[in-house]
Amino acid sequence: MSTLPRPAAVGAALVVLAAGLIACAGSDAADGRQAAAPAGHPRPVLRWTPGACVTRDYALTACNGGESEVVALAADPPRPGDCPVDTDNVLRIGANRTACVRNFLEPHPGAPGGGGGLLRPGDCVTLNGREQACDRPGWYGKAIAIARDAASCPSGTLDTLDDDSRAICLGRGGQVLDRGDCVARPVTEVISRSSVVRVPCDSRQAWATVVSFERAPGDCPSSAQRYLRAEGAYRPVTCLDVLSK
Incomplete structure (x- = not known):
């Protein structure tokens, strides 16, 4: 400048806009293996399907001990519309596969400004395009729309961060002038x-x-x-x- x-x-x-992060699921869960069950008890069959439950360490578990629920399965990376808008995290579960998960209880990092899940209006981003919780210092701007290119951003746009597939349209707030x-x-x-x-x-x-x-x-x-x-x-x-x- x-x-x-x-x-x-x-x-x-x-x-330059960098790609977002996708968490990796626990190694046992990712390849379908499960921990050994106690003697005399059948081992539950756990699979990456909608409704399955996930631990804090991103491994499949019985739903009496899970922190979050699989709400959808998607490609890697997820395509627009693959994950519900209230997704809190995206887990890589195998070759070309991801799981969209949502926490059972708050906090919900996928909520606007929460710093996780899918990038959407109300989220804060750093200069490299990574989402960051709005209550943490250091973010560059706040998204008012996600568009296919900068020319498609709404009239209130003050700045954009772009890559080959989308433009993050930024409004007032943060370091945006x-x-x-x-x-x-x-x-x-x-x-x-x-x-x-x-x-x-x-x-x-x-x-x-x-x-x-x-x-x-x-x-x-x-x-x-x-x-x-x-x-x-x-x-x-x-x-x-x-x-x-």
Whole structure:
């Protein structure tokens, strides 16, 4: 991201979206083996099927001792719609197979903002696209939609994180800049998007105010003396009104 007078040429900084994590089920459960039953008691037959129960360590168990329930089976990775929206975790259970599970009791990390399950509106993400609980510090933005590409994001989108299969449309919150925000002066001409520091507008560190987000420097309003540009961003040009003339 560059900070340059209008309309000078600009540098670029790219953000890469990483794939999400899928937990691995316990080794015994994953290949269908079960622990030996006590003498004189038949060993229960446990299979990865909807309704099966899972321990905290992601192994199949009898349902009188489980922490969560298998709610669906899916491909690896799950395709859109394979897992119910209230899935708390996705477990890899074998070659090209996963299990979508939901906890019997709270907490439910698959709830919006919970930090687990399927990425959906209301979830918080880091700059590499990984979901993180919103009550933990350090997340970059909050999803308002998951779209097939950035052009399909809703009008309230302020930024996006993209990969080859989807765009995470981000709204207000976290480190995402919004109109009226104040930023500190960058220490170098070319910085990453996450290095732009938002500060209180009445602080001595406030250098400029965000005026608008545009697709080209020439679209900035006349009140903007400088701009930031991030190559590949949803609206790559952030127009700034400099406070410290």
